Amino acid sequence: MGGRISLVGGLSGFQVEGFEIIPAILRKARLQAINVGSRDMFETMNLAIKQNGLRPIIDAVFPFEHSVEALQYLVKGTYFGKICIKF
Structure with a gap:
């Protein structure tokens, strides 16, 4: 939806x-x-x-196991640069 x-x-x-x-x-x-x-x-x-x-500015790198936390961090909108999920 x-x-x-x-x-x-x-x-x-x-x-x-x-x-x-x-x-x-x-x-x-x-x-x-x-x-x-x-x-x-x-x-x-x-x-x-x-x-x-x-080179891109990377704000934070999350391991794949913490993907939910990465998305929660994205939603907060306090980051500057890329939010990465490492496989």
Whole structure:
């Protein structure tokens, strides 16, 4: 109930097979389109990240066994950076 379904990269046109819209509507799911760039833009971005040595800021790392605590930490909203779950 009340989940989110993100549709990635559909602006160029696509058809979704096997997905029934009515059950999603009845469960009050939120459909959200996500815009992404082209493959060329993605490769250019990755090259810039590599050349500039950019690294993500990691706030906390939780072992897989503490995934529930990681999600609770996420919900609090007091973090700065990524919250990671280590497998």
